[in-house]
Each structure stands twice: as structure tokens, then as C-alpha cells.
Amino acid sequence: MYGNLIDALPAVLSLGNLAAVVIGVIAGICVGALPGLSATMAISVLIPFTFGMDPLVALGMMAGIYNGAMYGGSIPAVLLRIPGTPAAVATSFDGYPMAQQGRGGYALQVAVVSSAIGGIVSALVLMLLAPPLAKVTLLFGPTEIFWVAVFGMSAIVFLLGGDVLKGLISAAFGVFVSLVGADTITGAERYTFGHLELLDGINIVVLLVGLYALPPAIGLLEEVRDFDTQNTGRLNTISIWKAMPGMLKYWKTWVRSSVIGVFVGILPGAGGSMAAFLSYNEARRASKNPEEWGKGEPEGVAASETSNNADTAAALIPALTLGIPGTAVAAVMLGGLLIHGLQPGPMLFRDNPGIVFGFMWQFLFAAVLLIFLGGALATNSFAQVLRLPRPLLGAIIIALVFIGVYSINGRMFDVYLMLGFGLIGYFMDKLKFPLPPVVLGLILGGFAEQNLRLALRIGGGDWSILAASPTAKILIAMILLVVLAPLFSRWLRARKTHRANA
Amino acid sequence: MLKTLDAVRDVSTQATRALAAIALSTLALAASSLPAFAAYPDKPIEVVVGYSAGGGTDVLARVVGKYLERELGEDASVVVKNQPGAGGQIGFTRVATAKADGYTLGTFNLPAAMAMTYDRKAAYDVDSFDYLANVVHDPNTLVVSKQSPYHTLDDLIEAARAEPGSLSAALSALGGNDHFSALLLAAATDTQFNLIPFNGASMARTALLGGHVAVGTMALSQTIGFDDELRVLAVLDDKRSPFAPDVPTAKEQGYAIEMGSYRGFVAPKGLPNEVKTRLRAAFAALADNTALRDELAAQGNALDIRVGDDYRALAKSQSETAKALWQQHPWK
Known part of the structure; x- marks a missing residue:
């Protein structure tokens, strides 16, 4: 080779x-x-x-x-x-x-x-x-990819910015955008309002540019x-x-x-x-x-x-x-x-x-x-x-x-969609809503949802499949470590200062 | 020796071409009194592809377009226009509603294009098109990973019967030939499978390779090149494929299941007769084109030219199959 x-x-x-x-x-x-x-x-x-x-x-x-x-x-x-x-x-x-x-x-x-x-x-x-x-x-497989997406979402905490509530609203908006389109598991149409152009979901470039x-x-x-x-x-x-x-x-x-x-x-x-x-x-x-x-x-x-x-x-x-x-x-x-x-x-x-x-x-x-x-x-x-x-x-x-947006799929629909996002973005900017959680919500929300549902479907609806494979167990351990480690170190520090004060 | 033979053949095809060209130009001269047909095509022919540039159907359209230009004469120009979205539906709709002047054609995927007329609202149906020609046929398969305990179709069916619904079957999407293959298999063998619709054939194949699902129904072309990783148990066609001559058909193993994807070219209904004849003749000529056959084979596609009425009949029967499956097992 x-x-x-x-x-x-x-x-x-x-x-x-x-x-x-x-x-x-x-x-x-x-x-x-x-x-x-x-x-x-x-x-x-x-x-x-x-x-x-x-x-x-x-x-x-x-x-x-x-x-x-x-x-x-x-x-x-x-x-x-x-x-x-x-x-x-x-x-x-x-x-x-x-x-x-x-x-x-x-x-x-x-x-x-x-x-x-x-x-x-x-x-x-x-x-x-x-x-x-x-x-x-x-x-x-779907299970493991789901956990990677969850791992990625831990990044949201930082991206939320100063105002946690506004940050969460932004993230939720991103996840909402990821829902638009035909549900890949059941084929049900979500928030498409009969528009064929929305059936494949919203292209991230359209949202990003807007x-x-x-x-x-x-x-x-x-x-x-x-x-x-x-x-x-x-x-x-x-x-x-x-x-x-x-x-x-x-x-x-x-x-x-x-x-x-x-x-x-x-x-x-x-x-x-x-x-x-x-x-x-x-x-x-x-x-x-x-x-x-x-x-x-x-x-x-x-x-x-x-x-x-x-x-x-x-x-x-x-x-x-x-x-x-x-x-x-x-x-x-x-x-x-x-x-x-x-x-x-x-x-x-x-x-x-x-x-x-x-x-x-x-x-x-x-x-x-x-x-x-x-x-x-x-x-x-x-x-x-x-x-x-x-x-x-x-x-x-x-x-x-x-x-650029017109040329993605060769249609004006995406341009109008982008203008809509532009309007939303303009007001988010003025009202100091952070933008990164929207992007992360769109990328990881859809990714996590689809893979979670594929995993559960493979497992016949049994949630234990999420921790079945060794790879999944390792990923779960990593997530716990990443989420709990800062809490633990803060607790340690608090105890130390407490002792010092006492 | 072979080379010389080829050269001789080349010369003779060139001669036939030249003769054909003379015949055609005489014809064109004779026909020049008819203004509508005078010089079809006298401007670029647009082929609408309902998928993104670089996808399988897109590449097919561009390759076939290249050969079609040669068949249609010196000045013919075929331009691919991508109109992706809604699993191809946006493109199919655009062709169905375009002006029937022979300057807008489209690629057409069976049975997917017909399934869409049942499982959702569609602005076209099987009668909205003038059928030019089917070009490639890609039969579905029943396939497992090389590590799988199932070595024959019977092994698989036995396991499925032992615990109905326990075996997961990877599909590329709902409402397509992968999905229909699984439904037909379940019906023919009186078993159930746990259907897992992935986001595209390659994701389904990867899950199969990684052992995350038990069986796949992907098209034969998707299994080519994975000889050491995948075991194809059956081809869902009435005859063995030249791409996998050692793999038995499901029919040989006692289950009459046939399913596959067909890709061809259609035009909006109501083409002028002369244009329709001209286009169909051009496609018919592609059937014997070995260069096209070889180029498609390198991409895993088997040439299967069915022109005009044969193609319409194929679309009708695919439409009926999709309708029947939709009525028995509505998937949404």
C-alpha cells in the first residue's frame, strides 16, 4: 500500500x-x-x-x-x-x-x-x-452517533453567552429549524405548509447567511x-x-x-x-x-x-x-x-x-x-x-x-427564506440574542434526533440499546466526565476555601 | 489483432454514421417545409435532474446526454439542469408542467416517482409524461454483512420466522425500491422485518457493514466493490445480473420477488409527433452503443433501454405496484 x-x-x-x-x-x-x-x-x-x-x-x-x-x-x-x-x-x-x-x-x-x-x-x-x-x-452506528451529538451539545453551555435565557431561546430556535421537513423515519411532513421546497429541510447555508x-x-x-x-x-x-x-x-x-x-x-x-x-x-x-x-x-x-x-x-x-x-x-x-x-x-x-x-x-x-x-x-x-x-x-x-443562496438549489424560494432569516437575525442582533446557539441547535439537533430515533427503532423501542455497545459506554463515560468534572472541582475548591475560612 | 478488429469496426461504424448522416440530412431537407420540425433541435435541450450535481442520477444524465448529442446530430446540445428537492419530486413536477416542445426533458426514477403520487400530494401522475426511454435498471438485493450468521436466503427467512420483527432491515429511504423490496419480501415469505429507513443508501450500507442492522435491501450497484465485506443472498430480478453472475435470484430460491430501480428519460405530455419520434429513435440507437454500455458499467449501472410504449408500460406497472403496496402498508 x-x-x-x-x-x-x-x-x-x-x-x-x-x-x-x-x-x-x-x-x-x-x-x-x-x-x-x-x-x-x-x-x-x-x-x-x-x-x-x-x-x-x-x-x-x-x-x-x-x-x-x-x-x-x-x-x-x-x-x-x-x-x-x-x-x-x-x-x-x-x-x-x-x-x-x-x-x-x-x-x-x-x-x-x-x-x-x-x-x-x-x-x-x-x-x-x-x-x-x-x-x-x-x-x-446510530446509537454512538447520538452520543457524539450529545457530547457536542455540551458546548452550548458556553455559547449561551451572558444571558442564559436568551441563549436557550436561541438554541431552541435552532433545534426548531432542524425539525422542518419530512420526518426521515415516518415520512410525516413537519412545518412544510405544503411547500415541496421545505420537504428536505432547511439548508444550513440559507440559515447561516440570513x-x-x-x-x-x-x-x-x-x-x-x-x-x-x-x-x-x-x-x-x-x-x-x-x-x-x-x-x-x-x-x-x-x-x-x-x-x-x-x-x-x-x-x-x-x-x-x-x-x-x-x-x-x-x-x-x-x-x-x-x-x-x-x-x-x-x-x-x-x-x-x-x-x-x-x-x-x-x-x-x-x-x-x-x-x-x-x-x-x-x-x-x-x-x-x-x-x-x-x-x-x-x-x-x-x-x-x-x-x-x-x-x-x-x-x-x-x-x-x-x-x-x-x-x-x-x-x-x-x-x-x-x-x-x-x-x-x-x-x-x-x-x-x-x-449564493439562489444557486444552492436553483430557486428563489431559498432566497425568500434567507430574507426571512435575515429579518429574524436583524432583530436578534438588536435584542442581543446570541447567534451561535442557533447554528449549533440546527446542526446537532437534527443529527441527535435522527440518530436517537434510528437507534430506538433498531432496538425495537427499548432504551437500553443506547448503552448496549462498548463504544456507547465509553462515550457516555466521557460525557459524564466532561459534565461532572467542573462541578466536582468547584466543590473541591469551595471546600478548600471553607476550610481555610474556618 | 483485437486492435485491428476494433479499428475495422470503427471505420465501418464511421461509414454507417456518415451514411446515416447523409440520409438524415436528406430527410431534414425534405422535412424543412414543416416549420415546427424544421431543425429540431435548433437550440439546447434542457434535461431537468431532480437531484444535486454529482449524484448518481446527475452523472447518468450527463453521460447519456453526451451520447444523445451525438445521436441527435452535429449541432445538438444537451444541458443538465439540477432542480433538487423533495426526493426528486420538484424536478419531476417541473418536467410534467413544462412546455412540450422537446426542449425540456427530465430524468425519471421508477418506482420512486410513482410512489410520490400516492404517499403525498403530487402535481403529476403516470399520464403526465411522454415516455422516451428507460436507460438503466438496477435490481435490488437481499444482502448481509460477511460476518452475518446467514449464508442463504433460507437461513435469513428461518431466523425472521422464528421471531417475527426481530431482524432489522436497513432501507435507504421510505417509499422507494429499497422499502418496497422489504415489504415484498415480508409478504412473499409471510414474515416481518423491523424496517429502518436511513438517510440514503450509503448510510444504510454503513450500518450493515458495522453490524448495527441485520439485513439490507439495497440496489445491486450499491454492493459492487464490497465483495469482501458484504454477502449478497439474492438478486430481486427475473434473471441473474451480469455484475454478479454467481448470486442466485430470489426466484431461483423459490420466492418470486422482483424489485429494482429504473432510471430513464421522459418529456412533458404532448410532444409534437416528429420530435417524439426523433428522440425515441435517438434513445433506441443507444441500446447498441458499447461505449455507453461500458461507461455505465464502470459506474455500476446496467444498460436496459426500453423505448416508448415499452417504457410507458413499465411505468404503469411500477405505478400499480407502488399503489398496491401503499394501500396494504401505508408508510405514513
Whole structure:
């Protein structure tokens, strides 16, 4: 197998194939950075053209787009608090405060270096450990996935923000949105009001753009044109090569978040946004100064960006070995493989090693290229965007999100839906309801519900199935540990102070 | 040697093509007095696909579209338009209600498209289309994991009878061929299964591989490439599949169950006769196209061209099957 890996290298290093990866990364950073446009969309657009292409050229572009977009999403998340992709929501928690403090350039540098590290780890894992990790994927049936979702929900506690009641209302709203559509277990239609367009549920991009991109864009329009664009456009950065040594102190976060990202990647059906939320929360939990998080802690940016890129190549492990399109992007990529007669599954590695292993190399190159293309070129040019007059910037964003949302399914219905969410988001913003719980509620609520009901259905309605497998028992123990440990340590501390006082 | 034979064949097909082209252009000249048909197709033909770009049906539409362009002549252009949503229903509806001028066609999935006319409100029915041609047929299977204690169909049925409803059967969704296969199996063997509708065929297959469910009814194409992981107990077709010649049919094992997915192309009802004939002839010509056959086979799809009235008859019978199953076992 490792021999195949080396054999695949020369083809990947040919000029055309390398150029494909470079173009892919640049295109990916751009679509990721533009709110409303996503990697899924960019790769879908590419699909018809891949017929005439050499498989490795097509796949190289896809690998580049996927990696580039995962980083690109952090650019508007940091600079404008508008996550370019769902996976960049957690990046905005600390990235935007940093930008407000004039450290936006550093935030982007942390983001690009962390993204590259996550991507490199992920690609290496895909190259070296795909078959054994596919076996891990198989351990996760509906029961186990349900517990992972519950684990993820423990992150909600932090995301609730200052006002717990408002936070819970936000989370409940997210879960409510996840209910819309045909019930996958019984087929019953929930809150569809007879609209076929709602039968498949609400696409997360529609919600995300409505809540996150529209209100700030309207805010930009409301701003008086300020003439002090000379200073706001400066990110006050030093060269990325000089900044990198200072980032080495995040190594623990890089390691932890890479592991989390890879783990979420191999789970069937979970995606980069779940990886980012989980790893942000774990990093905060491990931090010595958790109270600084959410106020501009670079480590938060590192945690989120490492793991959403660590999810990319890892998500291809179940996709290539088991044919599971875990994420929308992976689904489109599988289509790209299918066009070239490459059937995903265990045989793929045996029948087409040149292409499969070449594809893996391309993921590695794409991740490395991120530092050069993302760090050196893209970050600086996108920062210029901030020098645009604010109303113009707002208008551009609104035009982009219309195009992006329309193109998901090619229909106006989603655009109207997005405008509705925009209205809700505008008032949530004014009334200080936190937005992250909505996103988490939508992602994890639907995930938890569907898997819980599948598990119970498999168990014939017997709840004991939820703790039947060893994997499930381990997950339950982990959840208990995570929930109870802070309570226990607080109790210990209280006892100590009590003794000291006595 | 083989190469030369191929070359000879290529030359001869080219010759036939050239002759056909001359014949066609003469025909076109003769027909140019008829304005409606004058130069069909004189603009791009749109094929509506009710699923996202990159999905199985989408890839099929794009591959077939490529060959269809060649059959329809030099300037023909076939453009795929994705209209995903509601399990394909949005796309089917769009085709049914489009202008019947031959410039809007659509992919059509049986029996799913017909099941939707019973289990929910639909703006079309089996008579809303002009049937062009079915292109691929993918029979369902009864399949277990290689680790499963069941080695034959009889083992499975025996276990199901011993404790009715205890065996869980993974489906890709409700109201599709996977679901119907399980219902037909239960009826034919007088047993019950605990039906588990997953979110798509690959999730169902993964649950089967991981041992979280006992049996699956997925389509044969979904089992290809998993030879070391899955054991296919029966193919639900009247004959063995060329993709799995060693796997017996359910019929051979004494249970007359046939179910599978059919994917083809339809147009809105009321196409001009000339256009309809032209399109059907183009599809009929694809039946002998070995390049298409090979390309589809590489994607796990078996070419099964059924043109015009044969296709309509297939849709009618699939519709009746779906209706009967819906009436006996309403799933929602």
C-alpha cells in the first residue's frame, strides 16, 4: 500500500496537476471568503467540466477548493463577523474581537497557519491510516452517533453567552429549524405548509447567511461613509514568516484540534462545523484563562481553524473507503469520482491506486500551499476589502449572498427564506440574542434526533440499546466526565476555601 | 489483432454514421417545409435532474446526454439542469408542467416517482409524461454483512420466522425500491422485518457493514466493490445480473420477488409527433452503443433501454405496484 503511495507521486508532480491544485486553492479561498458562496457550490460548478479533464486534474482542483474554502471562510469571519462558511462560525468568536482590537492581521495569520497544519495532519492521516480508520467509522452506528451529538451539545453551555435565557431561546430556535421537513423515519411532513421546497429541510447555508451575513451587511449600509479608510484598511501585520515562531505556543491546541477534526471527519454524517465547535470548546476547557475566550484569544481562532481543515481529508476516509458522502462537499466529490468510473468502496484502492493515492497527495499539497497562497497573497489582498467604503461593501455582500443562496438549489424560494432569516437575525442582533446557539441547535439537533430515533427503532423501542455497545459506554463515560468534572472541582475548591475560612 | 478488429469496426461504424448522416440530412431537407420540425433541435435541450450535481442520477444524465448529442446530430446540445428537492419530486413536477416542445426533458426514477403520487400530494401522475426511454435498471438485493450468521436466503427467512420483527432491515429511504423490496419480501415469505429507513443508501450500507442492522435491501450497484465485506443472498430480478453472475435470484430460491430501480428519460405530455419520434429513435440507437454500455458499467449501472410504449408500460406497472403496496402498508 505504501508502495502505491510513492508510485502515485510522479503523476501528481506534473505541471498540469500541480497547477490544478494551485488554481483550486486560490478559487477555494475566494469562494470561502465570499459569504454565501461555498466549496460545495464551487465544486458543483466544476462537475460538468470534469468530463473532459484528466481525473487527477479534476480531483486536484477539488482538493484545492476544499482546503482553500475552509480557510477562506475565516477571512470575513475575522474581519466582519460574517462567517464565509458554516465551519467558520467558531472562528468569529475570537477572530472578530481581535480585529476590533486592531489584531485582525494576526488573527488571519493564526487562521492560515492553523488551517494548513490541520490540513497537513488530515492529509497524512488519509494517506497512512485510511483503512484502519474506516473500521473505526463502522463502530459508530446510530446509537454512538447520538452520543457524539450529545457530547457536542455540551458546548452550548458556553455559547449561551451572558444571558442564559436568551441563549436557550436561541438554541431552541435552532433545534426548531432542524425539525422542518419530512420526518426521515415516518415520512410525516413537519412545518412544510405544503411547500415541496421545505420537504428536505432547511439548508444550513440559507440559515447561516440570513442570520450572520444580512444583518451586518445592513449595518454597513447604515454607516455614514467614513473617510478614514486609510487606517481601517491596515491590518498592521508583520510578515507571516516572522509571525510564525510566535505561534508555536499553540502547539497543544493544534494537536488536540487536529485529533478532534480527524475524528469528526471519519464520523458518518458529521461535518467541519461540528469539528470546529467541539474543538473550540475543548481548547477553551483546557485553557488556563477561559474567561479571556470570546474576547480575542488567538488560541480560539487556532482551535477552530485547525479542526475545520483537519476535517477535510479525514472526511474522505469514509467517503472513499465506504462510499459515505459524510458532507455535502464529499458527496459532490464522490460524483466527480463516479464520472471517471471510479466507484468508491474498498475496491477503489486496489483498482485505481494511482488516482486515489494521487488524490491524497494533492490534499497534502493543497494544505501546504495554503500557507503560501493564503498567508502571503490572499490575506493581504482581502484585507484591502476593508478599505472599501462601507455602504459599497454592504451592497456587494448582499448581492453575493443572493447569488449564493439562489444557486444552492436553483430557486428563489431559498432566497425568500434567507430574507426571512435575515429579518429574524436583524432583530436578534438588536435584542442581543446570541447567534451561535442557533447554528449549533440546527446542526446537532437534527443529527441527535435522527440518530436517537434510528437507534430506538433498531432496538425495537427499548432504551437500553443506547448503552448496549462498548463504544456507547465509553462515550457516555466521557460525557459524564466532561459534565461532572467542573462541578466536582468547584466543590473541591469551595471546600478548600471553607476550610481555610474556618 | 483485437486492435485491428476494433479499428475495422470503427471505420465501418464511421461509414454507417456518415451514411446515416447523409440520409438524415436528406430527410431534414425534405422535412424543412414543416416549420415546427424544421431543425429540431435548433437550440439546447434542457434535461431537468431532480437531484444535486454529482449524484448518481446527475452523472447518468450527463453521460447519456453526451451520447444523445451525438445521436441527435452535429449541432445538438444537451444541458443538465439540477432542480433538487423533495426526493426528486420538484424536478419531476417541473418536467410534467413544462412546455412540450422537446426542449425540456427530465430524468425519471421508477418506482420512486410513482410512489410520490400516492404517499403525498403530487402535481403529476403516470399520464403526465411522454415516455422516451428507460436507460438503466438496477435490481435490488437481499444482502448481509460477511460476518452475518446467514449464508442463504433460507437461513435469513428461518431466523425472521422464528421471531417475527426481530431482524432489522436497513432501507435507504421510505417509499422507494429499497422499502418496497422489504415489504415484498415480508409478504412473499409471510414474515416481518423491523424496517429502518436511513438517510440514503450509503448510510444504510454503513450500518450493515458495522453490524448495527441485520439485513439490507439495497440496489445491486450499491454492493459492487464490497465483495469482501458484504454477502449478497439474492438478486430481486427475473434473471441473474451480469455484475454478479454467481448470486442466485430470489426466484431461483423459490420466492418470486422482483424489485429494482429504473432510471430513464421522459418529456412533458404532448410532444409534437416528429420530435417524439426523433428522440425515441435517438434513445433506441443507444441500446447498441458499447461505449455507453461500458461507461455505465464502470459506474455500476446496467444498460436496459426500453423505448416508448415499452417504457410507458413499465411505468404503469411500477405505478400499480407502488399503489398496491401503499394501500396494504401505508408508510405514513
